[in-house]
Amino acid sequence: MELTLWTYEGPPHVGAMRIASSMKEIHYVLHAPQGDTYADLLFTMIERRGQRPPVTYTTFQARDLGGDTAELVKKNIKEAVERFKPKTLLVGESCTAELIQDQPGALAKGMGFDMPIVNLELPAYSKKENWGASETLYQLTRTLLKEKVSSSDKINPFRWRELGRRPKVNILGPSLLGFRCRDDVIEIQRILSEQGIDTNVVAPLGASPDDIERLIDAEINICLYKEIAEASCEWLKRNFGMEYTNTIPIGIKNTIEFINEVHEKLDLPLTNKEELENKSKLPWYSKSVDSNYLTGKRVFIFGDGTHAIAAAKIAKEELGFEVVGLGTYSREMARQVRASAKDLNLEALITNNYLEVEDAMKKAAPELVLGTQMERHSAKRLGIPCSVISTPMHVQDVPARYSPQMGWEGANVIFDDWVHPLMMGLEEHLIDMFKHDFEFVDGHQSHLGHTATNTKDILNSDEKKEKNGKEGIIWTESGRAELTKVPFFVRGKVKTNTEKYAILRGIPEISDETLYDAKAYFS
Amino acid sequence: MSKVKFNKETGPREVFCGLTSIVWLHRRMPDAFFLVVGSRTCAHLIQSAAGVMIFAEPRFGTAILEEKDLAGLADAHEELDRVVNDLIARRPEIKTLFLVGSCPSEVIKLDLATVAEKLNKRFLGQVRFVNYSGSGIETTFTQGEDGALKALIPLMESSNEEKLLLVGTLANNVEDRFKKIFRNLGISNIESFPPRQSTELPKIGKNTKVLLTQPYLSDTVRDLKHRGCEIISAPFPLGIEGSTKWFLAAAKAFKISELKVHEIISPLINRAKLALDAHKEILKGKRLFLLPESQLEISLARFLHNECEMDLIEVGTPYLNKDLMKEEINLLPDNTKIVEGQHVEKQLDRVRESNPDLVVCGMGLANPLEAEGISTKWSIEMVFSPIHGIDQAADLAGLFSKPLKRNQILTSKTLVTH
Numbered sequence: 001m002e003l004t005l006w007t008y009e010g011p012p013h014v015g016a017m018r019i020a021s022s023m024k025e026i027h028y029v030l031h032a033p034q035g036d037t038y039a040d041l042l043f044t045m046i047e048r049r050g051q052r053p054p055v056t057y058t059t060f061q062a063r064d065l066g067g068d069t070a071e072l073v074k075k076n077i078k079e080a081v082e083r084f085k086p087k088t089l090l091v092g093e094s095c096t097a098e099l100i101q102d103q104p105g106a107l108a109k110g111m112g113f114d115m116p117i118v119n120l121e122l123p124a125y126s127k128k129e130n131w132g133a134s135e136t137l138y139q140l141t142r143t144l145l146k147e148k149v150s151s152s153d154k155i156n157p158f159r160w161r162e163l164g165r166r167p168k169v170n171i172l173g174p175s176l177l178g179f180r181c182r183d184d185v186i187e188i189q190r191i192l193s194e195q196g197i198d199t200n201v202v203a204p205l206g207a208s209p210d211d212i213e214r215l216i217d218a219e220i221n222i223c224l225y226k227e228i229a230e231a232s233c234e235w236l237k238r239n240f241g242m243e244y245t246n247t248i249p250i251g252i253k254n255t256i257e258f259i260n261e262v263h264e265k266l267d268l269p270l271t272n273k274e275e276l277e278n279k280s281k282l283p284w285y286s287k288s289v290d291s292n293y294l295t296g297k298r299v300f301i302f303g304d305g306t307h308a309i310a311a312a313k314i315a316k317e318e319l320g321f322e323v324v325g326l327g328t329y330s331r332e333m334a335r336q337v338r339a340s341a342k343d344l345n346l347e348a349l350i351t352n353n354y355l356e357v358e359d360a361m362k363k364a365a366p367e368l369v370l371g372t373q374m375e376r377h378s379a380k381r382l383g384i385p386c387s388v389i390s391t392p393m394h395v396q397d398v399p400a401r402y403s404p405q406m407g408w409e410g411a412n413v414i415f416d417d418w419v420h421p422l423m424m425g426l427e428e429h430l431i432d433m434f435k436h437d438f439e440f441v442d443g444h445q446s447h448l449g450h451t452a453t454n455t456k457d458i459l460n461s462d463e464k465k466e467k468n469g470k471e472g473i474i475w476t477e478s479g480r481a482e483l484t485k486v487p488f489f490v491r492g493k494v495k496t497n498t499e500k501y502a503i504l505r506g507i508p509e510i511s512d513e514t515l516y517d518a519k520a521y522f523s
Numbered sequence: 524m525s526k527v528k529f530n531k532e533t534g535p536r537e538v539f540c541g542l543t544s545i546v547w548l549h550r551r552m553p554d555a556f557f558l559v560v561g562s563r564t565c566a567h568l569i570q571s572a573a574g575v576m577i578f579a580e581p582r583f584g585t586a587i588l589e590e591k592d593l594a595g596l597a598d599a600h601e602e603l604d605r606v607v608n609d610l611i612a613r614r615p616e617i618k619t620l621f622l623v624g625s626c627p628s629e630v631i632k633l634d635l636a637t638v639a640e641k642l643n644k645r646f647l648g649q650v651r652f653v654n655y656s657g658s659g660i661e662t663t664f665t666q667g668e669d670g671a672l673k674a675l676i677p678l679m680e681s682s683n684e685e686k687l688l689l690v691g692t693l694a695n696n697v698e699d700r701f702k703k704i705f706r707n708l709g710i711s712n713i714e715s716f717p718p719r720q721s722t723e724l725p726k727i728g729k730n731t732k733v734l735l736t737q738p739y740l741s742d743t744v745r746d747l748k749h750r751g752c753e754i755i756s757a758p759f760p761l762g763i764e765g766s767t768k769w770f771l772a773a774a775k776a777f778k779i780s781e782l783k784v785h786e787i788i789s790p791l792i793n794r795a796k797l798a799l800d801a802h803k804e805i806l807k808g809k810r811l812f813l814l815p816e817s818q819l820e821i822s823l824a825r826f827l828h829n830e831c832e833m834d835l836i837e838v839g840t841p842y843l844n845k846d847l848m849k850e851e852i853n854l855l856p857d858n859t860k861i862v863e864g865q866h867v868e869k870q871l872d873r874v875r876e877s878n879p880d881l882v883v884c885g886m887g888l889a890n891p892l893e894a895e896g897i898s899t900k901w902s903i904e905m906v907f908s909p910i911h912g913i914d915q916a917a918d919l920a921g922l923f924s925k926p927l928k929r930n931q932i933l934t935s936k937t938l939v940t941h
Contacts, residue, residue, distance in 0.1 A: 001606050041887045
């Protein structure tokens with residue numbers, strides 16, 4: 001049993017709903033009690049969808065449990081098929097139905113329908129949303145393509161040349177309630193098309209069951225979100241020999257590497273390599289003198305695996321930040337995130353507990369947080385600027401404007417989204433600097449509002465701790481005065497370091513000189 | 524009883540479960556914690572309905588069952604023990620801990636009553652434990668509050684003191700208004716249930732006169748009756764008419780003259796009518812379809828028809844207690860179609876066929892209907908907004924007139940373009 005106050009991911013059947021709702025001509029019969037219908041609002045409110053998710057909830061009640069819930073399942077399947085006439089039917093159960101073991105998938109298969117039926121077994125007590133989405137896409141792909149496995153030769157990725165046409169690829173992974181998927185798909189298709197590569201199928205977003213059957217018309221697969229599509233890509237590779245890409249095109253370096261990888265896999269010569277550097281404004285904006293102040297900014301990163309790993313690379317290599325924390329809630333991608341963290345001499349934080357993330361954030365004393373909406377709230381409480389880089393989705397993460405994360409435009413969006421909060425951080429510093437000038441209007445509010453950390457709070461809140469602390473360190477008048485002169489965004493770090501130094505040296509009282517001693521010691 | 528038509532429907536539903544009521548219950552009692560014993564789905568449901576992220580640490584959470592808990596029941600009890608210990612160590616300010624059953628905990632027959640009893644002994648004098656079920660296999664949305672209140676009744680001490688007990692969660696400002704009006708009427712001993720602090724439970728007995736503020740408290744009412752309380756029969760205090768009759772019924776129970784009531788509330792009524800007029804202008808003659816969710820639907824239909832002159836196409840309700848609702852049903856126009864339960868697909872067919880001007884529905888259905896060109900109002904807003912009482916009648920009407928007004932603005936072709 002795990003105490004959870006908030007969870008980054010929903011249950012696995014919500015992942016299945018993401019696949020079903022992303023697609024056309026599919027219906028999902030979910031053996032579930034009435035309350036599980038809350039999940040519809042994720043799509044209709046957060047994504048502002050104008051259609052209901054294609055889901056029928058069997059709505060069993062306590063009084064049904066003594067009787068025949070299996071009959072109820074069959075009745076709902078029959079009605080759903082008659083009403084919605086899906087080309088493929090998904091059948092599964094949510095957490096409660098899993099316990100009563102009606103096996104709705106098997107029931108559906110015994111009802112004599114012509115359409116393919118995908119029996120989804122998503123263990124609700126051990127797995128989560130992204131796993132459920134991945135498993136659903138995989139089972140669906142497998143069901144719709146398994147008959148073609150033996151009859152098909154392995155797909156030669158170079159065959160487009162013999163066939164006398166442009167190479168074709170599938171884009172796999174984009175789904176509803178995925179971070180900026182809607183726009184990433186457009187951006188990636190645009191990039192591929194510029195390179196003379198056609199998109200065969202995008203799935204699950206906007207695909208029909210027929211499209212899934214057409215996947216093998218393409219030469220290779222683009223695995224755009226590993227959380228969702230890697231299992232399907234792997235199956236297509238094993239059974240049809242379809243290669244898939246490993247690079248996620250977020251950031252300039254990754255986008256270029258991605259384009260290289262696609263060309264290599266297709267044996268397509270890359271002719272415009274030099275041009276690629278200038279496709280996005282990020283490299284120049286990052287090089288411009290104005291960006292000098294970005295150097296070494298301390299960033300704390302937490303999100304899904306795909307976005308967290310990409311963010312760490314961009315932060316370090318493209319913006320010149322210092323990554324001081326890296327973590328993910330995606331257990332399935334823990335290994336990759338750990339590897340990325342190791343490259344940065346960090347230990348990755350793998351957790352589903354937002355309070356642990358907040359603690360780690362506090363300890364790392366970052367100047368910028370890149371995280372989920374939850375980290376945005378935690379950062380706000382700590383007075384640290386934050387930009388959102390990952391699911392879980394919030395209505396703000398579905399902007400009206402074109403706002404991808406991937407490709408050239410994605411890099412532009414990332415530059416703006418990450419740097420603007422920092423510029424406001426600078427503004428904060430100016431407010432701090434000029435607040436004693438008579439022209440300064442008292443009560444000027446920064447974007448961080450009242451929650452921004454100010455010196456008084458730091459000192460007041462810690463006063464008690466200092467007096468009661470086992471180390472017994474005391475801040476003298478001069479030490480405090482000096483601390484107030486330190487810009488607010490590094491103040492926490494300076495304070496921690498100075499205390500660390502004082503403990504190390506056995507100094508019982510911190511004066512202004514101790515601050516400078518510590519500064520020299522740690523620099 | 525007026526000649527309304529009762530129908531029952533079964534099938535797939537689109538409603539919240541009782542766990543959702545934790546969202547307003549925990550705000551009402553800031554010294555209580557609600558611990559759902561359930562699955563990741565339960566946790567996800569509450570956070571999706573409540574916008575949990577704004578809290579540093581919310582006063583509700585879920586003990587998520589894992590595979591190993593399902594293997595043997597003894598383990599699950601021990602595990603729950605551990606989770607509760609951690610929680611209390613972390614939140615020592617908590618005075619009452621609600622152990623809330625869910626669909627999975629009910630199905631595996633986790634005995635939360637026994638767990639609560641054991642914990643009560645261990646934490647005697649520090650934290651009180653009560654249990655109830657908010658599971659979706661037994662309860663719908665607001666019925667969760669019914670379960671929570673019912674669970675508190677055994678903790679209420681007995682007293683034969685004469686008092687007026689307002690039962691059902693109200694917004695604090697509305698509660699204050701009501702109390703002031705009752706005091707002006709000459710009723711001085713007024714208490715509320717649930718109280719603002721979970722430890723300040725009202726004492727009850729044969730001189731307690733219960734006045735319901737919410738229509739979804741069937742089980743609570745039954746248990747209060749068992750404790751000797753007198754239940755005042757009245758419509759619910761939504762709109763001017765409902766609130767007036769509600770005050771009159773209370774006054775009658777305390778032998779206060781009708782004249783006195785009218786004297787006190789007439790200025791309020793006049794003021795409210797004035798405020799209501801602007802909304803009535805928009806709502807008048809518009810056709811309304813209410814889908815089932817909060818059990819407030821019948822009272823809302825009565826208000827929107829009688830005071831705002833809307834036409835009622837269909838009034839859905841997830842559950843109907845005819846006895847508790849009889850005063851309301853009597854005020855409905857003849858031939859009102861009440862549908863208890865739901866087959867969401869068939870009901871949506873009827874929505875489309877009847878071409879309503881406004882549909883009251885849950886959040887899962889609102890945007891899809893809007894996309895079809897049908898104006899909607901989310902029912903969940905009724906349980907989060909102060910809508911009770913004469914002073915709030917215009918605000919209540921405003922919840923329904925706003926979508927229509929907005930629609931008018933957005934589709935208006937009178938903008939001058941150059």
